[in-house]
Amino acid sequence: MSVLIVSPGRDPEEWVKALENRHPGMNIYVYPEEHDTEEVEFALTWNHPRGLFKNYPNLKVIASMGAGVDHILSDSALPEGVKVTKVVDDTLTEDMGDFVLSQVMNHIRDLHYYSKAQRKKEWEQFQYKRPQNTTVGIMGLGVLGNAVAGKLTKNFFKVNAWSRTEKECEDVKCYHGKDQLEEFLKNSQILVCLLPLTEDTKNILNSDLFDMLPEGAYVINVARGEHLVEHDLMEMIDSGHLSGASLDVFREEPLPEEHPFWEHPKINITPHIASVTKPESVVGQIADNYDRMKEDEPLENKVEKDKGY
The missing domain is CATH 3.40.50.720 (NAD(P)-binding Rossmann-like Domain)
Structure with a gap:
């Protein structure tokens, strides 16, 4: 054996x-x-x-x-x-919670843009948002989704969550099933994908879903690259409907050097390190x-x- x-x-x-x-x-x-x-x-x-x-x-x-x-x-x-x-x-779940919190804070405080501005020696100030005035929507309420929800609520964010079947999570407004997906999305200023990858969830992050998000919404994908329809994300950011995205997972890893995500000013890339x-x-x-x-x-x-x- x-x-x-x-x-x-x-x-x-x-x-x-x-x-x-x-x-x-x-x-x-x-x-x-x-x-x-x-x-x-x-x-x-x-x-x-x-x-x-x-x-x-x-x-x-x-x-x-x-x-x-x-x-x-x-x-x-x-x-x-x-x-x-x-x-x-427990280490994986804690690390995922920390990572998503860092990406959410990075977005509401515009740290991604300040980093770029520093390299250009540009002094420009943005009006930031506060956690108490920000609603984060989490897709997927498994072990990792629950951990992320807990981390965000403890840091004063308003948190909603959506799952395939009905679930409960402390201090979180929970939605479930296809019938409640649109209501969940329209209230998500920041959308975090933590869904398992199945036949039903492949390509779920597409233009139809993005269109149900409020204008200026931000997308964080820490699940799997196959959840995301890449050209739909680019189009929705370039049109102004989405304010940007933070991506830790990709259809092809390492991300090819010629991929347009590398150069996009509103897409933040990390090399699949959210939780290792x-x-x-x-x-x-x-x-x-x-x-x-x-x-x-x-x-x-x-x-x-x-x-x-």
Whole structure:
């Protein structure tokens, strides 16, 4: 019985050390080093090559290195019957809350523009907004959405939230379903996307949705690049309907050098760093699920594949 780590473009060494420290004697392979595919029953991965896991006849569990699982579920050749798990971690949720708060504050205080003005040696002052007079709308009320909502309300922002099904969140006005989406959007001065990526949410950030936002609204996407229709965002910013956007995730990563987002004065770019998994923080739950698999016990943080999260 062996564990396979698959993380193209990422150094897996921290994961290997963390697992070895937590679970001495665990037999670990790192793709693409030579190994016996029949030995592997548990895989730990981020952005594996499509179709890879169909070559592992005894694979039982695929564990995501992060909170997202779309990179796994989007593989049409995923072995039937294999279980998928995600990471749930207090550090991740806290980091996401901090990041979104920083982007919201950056917007209402115009810090993005002052940074550009400094490089041009321009002295220009803007009338800023205050948290108490700003309504933030959060799309997605999972673990991360709840954490972001809590962080914003504690910092005096008015917060609304929308989810596919009815949910509750303290000090937050909650909307749900397609029938309540427009009402939610028209009251969102800043829109934060924290939705899981599913067939229903792909391309949800499009011109039709943006048109329902109030004029001058600002968009923050920290979910997945595939949520956003990029040319629709550009058009809505250039038309003046949207005041700008902060983007941490993209359809292609790294973002190509020729992409127009790089040069757009009203789009703020960060390289998918809003909330990054730290192996030492989550290795316990990975090792625990490995043991649960061996004992044929229920897994923690198991994903409902038909829902996509």
